[in-house]
Amino acid sequence: MVEQDKTQEASAAHSPFSEVPIEIVVSVGRSRPLVRDLLNLKPDSVLPLDRKIADPVELYVGDKLIATGELEEAEEGEAGQLAVRLTAVADLQRGL
Incomplete structure (x- = not known):
């Protein structure tokens, strides 16, 4: 299973779309x-x-839900800079 994951990561990295x-x-x-x-x-x-402050946020590419996460302050960058810590990520290997 780990070997398959590495193969998928390698092929994704060499995709002509990986730099878009x-x-x-x-x-x-x-x-x-x-x-x-x-x-x-x-x-x-x-x-x-329709949500509370502690509720998870949703991350979308177009209309596709790709992940959920929690808002937090970024560790790097300007003070007060928002960031999202991912708590769940969709299987994106099959595309968006």
């Missing part, structure tokens, strides 16, 4: 305001989300 940048979207929650509430948004408005 992608965008990962981190979803922290959703809000479903009424249209009238949307039209009344202004600075300092607060939109309640």
Whole structure:
């Protein structure tokens, strides 16, 4: 099993697509305001989300869920820089 994993990693590293940048979207929650509430948004408005602060976040490439994780402060970089610690990752060897 370990040998198969190494073979898959090696083939992925040599793929012509391995150097193509992608965008990962981190979803922290959703809000479903009424249209009238949307039209009344202004600075300092607060939109309640369907999640709690301690709930996991979801990571997407396009509309494909690729992982879940927890928000934390990055160990490197600027103070306050957000990062995501992955807690579960989908099997991406078969593609997105």
